[in-house]
Amino acid sequence: MTHHASYPALRLRRTRRYAWSRAMVAEHVLTPADLIWPLFVTEGTQTEEPIGTLPGVSRWSIDLLVQRAKEAAALGIPCLALFPNTPHALRSARGEEALNPENLMCRASRAIKDAGVPIGILTDVALDPYTAHGHDGLVDAEGRVLNDETMEILVEQALNQARAGADIIAPSDMMDGRIGLIRAALEGERFADVQIMAYAAKYASAFYGPFRDAVGSRGLLKGDKKGYQMDSANAEEALREVALDLAEGADTVMVKPGLPYLDIVALVKRRFEVPVFAYQVSGEYAMIEAAVAAGAGERDGLVMETLMAFKRAGASGVLTYHALHAARLMGG
Ligand code: PBG
Numbered sequence: 494m495t496h497h498a499s500y501p502a503l504r505l506r507r508t509r510r511y512a513w514s515r516a517m518v519a520e521h522v523l524t525p526a527d528l529i530w531p532l533f534v535t536e537g538t539q540t541e542e543p544i545g546t547l548p549g550v551s552r553w554s555i556d557l558l559v560q561r562a563k564e565a566a567a568l569g570i571p572c573l574a575l576f577p578n579t580p581h582a583l584r585s586a587r588g589e590e591a592l593n594p595e596n597l598m599c600r601a602s603r604a605i606k607d608a609g610v611p612i613g614i615l616t617d618v619a620l621d622p623y624t625a626h627g628h629d630g631l632v633d634a635e636g637r638v639l640n641d642e643t644m645e646i647l648v649e650q651a652l653n654q655a656r657a658g659a660d661i662i663a664p665s666d667m668m669d670g671r672i673g674l675i676r677a678a679l680e681g682e683r684f685a686d687v688q689i690m691a692y693a694a695k696y697a698s699a700f701y702g703p704f705r706d707a708v709g710s711r712g713l714l715k716g717d718k719k720g721y722q723m724d725s726a727n728a729e730e731a732l733r734e735v736a737l738d739l740a741e742g743a744d745t746v747m748v749k750p751g752l753p754y755l756d757i758v759a760l761v762k763r764r765f766e767v768p769v770f771a772y773q774v775s776g777e778y779a780m781i782e783a784a785v786a787a788g789a790g791e792r793d794g795l796v797m798e799t800l801m802a803f804k805r806a807g808a809s810g811v812l813t814y815h816a817l818h819a820a821r822l823m824g825g
Contacts (some may be wrong), residue, residue, distance in 0.1 A: 494578060521804040523771035523797065525569035525823055528769070529615060533707045534558055535578045535794045546703035547775055548782050550814050555597075555604045561817075562610045568820035572613035572661065574812055575601055577706050578709050579622050588623035591650040596623075599657035606658040616659040618651050618675070626648060627705070627714030629666040629721065638721050643670045651675045655684045658784045663747070665692040667721040669737075676742035691738035693730035693746040694757050695723035700750045700776030707775065716747035720751075728802060731757045732764055739767060745809070750774040752799060755806045762807030773799065778814040793822055 496598055508518045533552040535542055540554035553561055560739030562724075577597040583590040590596050591763050600613050618641070619629040626632055643666065652660045672691050679687050697719040704713035723730060736748050748757045751773035762769045773808070781799070785792040796815045803811045813819065 494804055495801060498686060508673070512538065521801060523800055523804060523819075524687075526571050527559075527800070527804065527808075527810045528570050528816040528820055529572045529574055529812040530565050530570050531574040531578050531812055531814060532558060532561060533578055534597050536580060536597065544703065544707045545659055546706045546779055547814065548779075548786070550707070550778070555601050558601055559604050559608050559610065562605045562608070563611055565817060565820070566610050567601040568817065570820050571810075572615055573605070574615040574617065574663065575697060576704075576708050577601070577615055577622050578707065581709065584623055584625045584713070586625055587619035591620055591621040591623040591646070592653055594653055594656065596653075601652060602654070602657040602659055613660040614658060615661040615663050616654040618647050618654070618662055618664040618671075620646065620650070621710050621714075622627075622708040624710075626629060627710040629718065630668060632715075636716055638718075640670070640721075640749060644668050647671050648674050648678045649805050652678055652684075653680060655682070655687045655779040658686065658801060661688045661690050663690045665695060665749075667692070667695055667718075667723070669670060670741070672738045672743050673741035678708060688744040689742060690745045690747055691735075691743035692749055692772075693735045693738040693743065693748070694754070694761065695722050695749045695752060696725050698725070698750050698753075698774065698776070700753070700774045701777035703779050711808055725753075727759060728760060732760060735761050737767060739741050739765060744768075745770060747772055747812075748808075751811065752777055758803065758806040758808050769807060770812065771803045771806070772812040773803070773815075776816065781815070797822060798809065 508514050535552035537554040538556050542552040544550050581605035594776055621627055621629045628638050630638040633639055663709045700766055739744055744769040747770045748754050751771040758769055758771050781795045796819050800811055
C-alpha cells in the first residue's frame with residue numbers, strides 16, 4: 494500500500510488557510526447596512542446619562558442624539574430605533590403622553606429629520622415608556638392588559654409618530670390585531686410609504702431588564718408581561734404570529750430576543766421568505782459586556798460572531814446596541 498492511500502480525499506481546511514481564501518468562500522457577509530441602532534432619548538440639552546446596567550450605552554438629549562445619528566449615517570448604518578425616557582411626572586395609567594405631538598419621541602424624530610441626516614427612523618409602538626404601571630397597554634382592575642381598548646390608543650400613537658417623521662412603525666406591544674388597524678390608519682392619512690416592522694414573535698423574556706432601566710420602567714412594572722408576550726416554550730406559535738402580522742400588512746417582521754431565539758429566526762425565514770430582523774436585546778448586550786469585564790471574552794470577537802450568527806440564520810438585519818462599534822469594526 495502506498496502512503497498516498499492515507500491522504501484525506503478532501504481537505505476542507507485548504508480554503509481556510511489564508512484570509513483571502515476565507516473571504517472568497519464566505520457564505521455570509523456583515524456590512525453596516527445590516528445594523529439598526531437602538532438609541533435612548535432624554536430631556537435636556539448637552540445631556541448624556543449613562544445606564545448602569547448597559548455599560549457603554551447612554552440616554553442622550555435631543556441635541557446630542559442628532560450628533561449620534563450623524564455618526565451612524567456616516568458609518569453606513571441605515572436606521573435608528575428611538576426609545577424615550579419619559580419624565581415620570583408625565584406617565585399615567587393610560588399613557589396619554591404617547592399621543593402628545595410634542596413628546597420626546599416626536600421632537601427627537603423631527604430633530605433628526607430637520608437636520609437632514611440621511612438615516613431611517615424606526616419608532617416603537619407600545620405604551621410602556623408612558624404608563625405609570627410599566628405595561629405596554631391599558632390595565633384593568635385585575636391587572637390584565639386590555640387588548641382592544643389598547644389597540645385604539647396604539648393606532649393614535651402610530652399616527653402621532655408618522656406625523657413626526659417616523660419611517661418605520663414598529664409595534665412591540667403584542668396586542669392581537671393591531672397591525673391591520675395601524676396599516677389602515679396610516680393609509681387613511683396618506684402615509685402609504687411608512688413601513689411597518691412588526692415585533693411579530695416577541696417573547697416574555699428575562700433579557701429585557703437593562704432596557705427597562707434605560708426607559709425608566711423597571712421600578713414601575715407591576716407583575717410580568719406573560720399575558721401578552723410569547724412563552725419561550727413555543728415555536729409554532731411564533732409562525733402563527735408572523736402569519737397574522739403579514740396578512741394584516743406588516744412589511745417586515747422581527748424576532749426578539751435574538752440569540753436565544755435563533756431557531757425562530759431560521760424557521761420564520763424558511764417559512765415566509767420575507768425580510769426578518771432580530772433584536773439582540775439589552776440583556777444580551779449586557780452579557781457580552783459582563784464577559785468582557787470579567788476577562789472571559791474579547792469584545793470585538795464576541796460582537797462580530799454573534800452578529801454573523803443572525804445573518805447565517807437568515808436575518809436581514811439586527812437591532813443591536815453594539816451597532817456603532819460593529820460598524821466601525823466593519824470599516825464602515
Ligand atoms: C417594550 C419594549 C421592550 C423592549 C423593546 N420594546 C421591553 C419590554 O417588552 O418589556 C426591550 C428591548 C431590549 O431589552 O433591548 N415595548
